[in-house]
Amino acid sequence: MKNKIRAVPRPFRILGYLFLILSMAAMYVFFRSYLLLFIVVFLSVVPWLSVLVGYIIAKKVRFYVRITNEQNIIPGDDISPYIEVYDPLYIGSLDIRLTLEAGNKFFTKKEENESFDISLPVIARKNRKTEGRSFIRLPLTATLIGVYGICITGVCVQDPFGLVKYRIDMRDKKDEIQKEFCVLPKSIGGKLPDSETISVGMTEVEESAKRGNDFSEVTDIREYIPGDRIRDIHWKVSARMQEWMVKVRTQMAGMELSVVLTPEYDEKTTEYIMTYAYQQLREWSLYESDIRLLIYTSGPETVQRYMLSAPSDVDDAFKNIMSEHYTTHLPKGGDPSQAMDGIIRNLYPFMGGYIRFGLMEDGTIGFEAVEDSVVCSKGVSV
Numbered sequence: 001m002k003n004k005i006r007a008v009p010r011p012f013r014i015l016g017y018l019f020l021i022l023s024m025a026a027m028y029v030f031f032r033s034y035l036l037l038f039i040v041v042f043l044s045v046v047p048w049l050s051v052l053v054g055y056i057i058a059k060k061v062r063f064y065v066r067i068t069n070e071q072n073i074i075p076g077d078d079i080s081p082y083i084e085v086y087d088p089l090y091i092g093s094l095d096i097r098l099t100l101e102a103g104n105k106f107f108t109k110k111e112e113n114e115s116f117d118i119s120l121p122v123i124a125r126k127n128r129k130t131e132g133r134s135f136i137r138l139p140l141t142a143t144l145i146g147v148y149g150i151c152i153t154g155v156c157v158q159d160p161f162g163l164v165k166y167r168i169d170m171r172d173k174k175d176e177i178q179k180e181f182c183v184l185p186k187s188i189g190g191k192l193p194d195s196e197t198i199s200v201g202m203t204e205v206e207e208s209a210k211r212g213n214d215f216s217e218v219t220d221i222r223e224y225i226p227g228d229r230i231r232d233i234h235w236k237v238s239a240r241m242q243e244w245m246v247k248v249r250t251q252m253a254g255m256e257l258s259v260v261l262t263p264e265y266d267e268k269t270t271e272y273i274m275t276y277a278y279q280q281l282r283e284w285s286l287y288e289s290d291i292r293l294l295i296y297t298s299g300p301e302t303v304q305r306y307m308l309s310a311p312s313d314v315d316d317a318f319k320n321i322m323s324e325h326y327t328t329h330l331p332k333g334g335d336p337s338q339a340m341d342g343i344i345r346n347l348y349p350f351m352g353g354y355i356r357f358g359l360m361e362d363g364t365i366g367f368e369a370v371e372d373s374v375v376c377s378k379g380v381s382v
Helices: 011-031 034-060 195-201 235-241 267-284 311-321 336-347
Strands: 005-009 062-066 082-087 093-104 114-122 132-137 146-158 164-168 178-183 202-205 216-223 245-251 254-261 290-296 303-308 354-359 365-371 374-380
Touching: 005 034, 011 034, 034 093, 034 146, 034 164, 062 146, 062 178, 082 093, 082 114, 114 132, 235 245, 254 267, 267 290, 267 311, 267 354, 267 365, 290 336, 303 311, 303 336, 336 354
Parallel strands: 254 290, 254 354
Antiparallel strands: 005 164, 062 082, 082 132, 093 114, 093 146, 146 164, 146 178, 202 254, 216 245, 290 303, 354 365, 365 374
């Protein structure tokens, strides 16, 4: 896609060149030297060629943000993203200035993202097969969990003589100039809660969402009616009857372990809560019971629900949760745990109890079984 550009003259640089041309012209008038005449003509033509070359470069140059390892990143890992500039022309420029914005979506609000500039040369291509490439590696280390974003927000290309700067419109290049990567907590395993705590969090459901499980029983077979699910078609009977036949199912009860995640107003405490909950839920997801994870959001659905049937489901759920600032998941109220409990009981009045991850009354991070205001805590020290 061609770049949309806007030319911005550099008046002091242009005045400097005009002064140089006028000085050489005055010397020619005084000395009447053909060499000085050649220099005057040269200085009068070359700046225009430089401006034209700069415009062509700005039209053709491409730039990217690349991350070599986007998977399995944990706190403390060296990310070091690359900012690359590609030039398909046999001409280059001494400078292209890129403005970058970086931040952690979970712990940094958009208006608090850090912005900084980097400067690179535009290297001309040397042969037909290889484009000119210049790059810089940013020394970035992920210190906190969350979803990080790096984006090029501004590009300014300078012509070879530096007379004009060309600002490139970035609105049509979102996929090329921004990268996101998720930093998940270290997966060091966890321990299952005792049977009493599990029994409080268990909720009876009509049909489990766990992959591969179907808590229903086939009681009859009938002709297909538009709107029936494809999964209910009885293929063998349909082949024998020469018409579509579907299974009539009777739903049977399954069980889900309901878990509620409650961040705190303090950033560091929230990081501990997320880390501990991630490690425990990843271990719990290896066992038979489905886990229904609930977390508040200020969005229209109020509470987000995630079904955790495998460690990969836990990874996906936490990536989604951490793509918003952590205060988005804090219900209004003095005590987040009490406010969250009221929301859960209003939205799910028939849910007998659940397991809550968050800050305990004794100042530790852990989980507790909540059932009719009776709490049994299982915490760990922060």
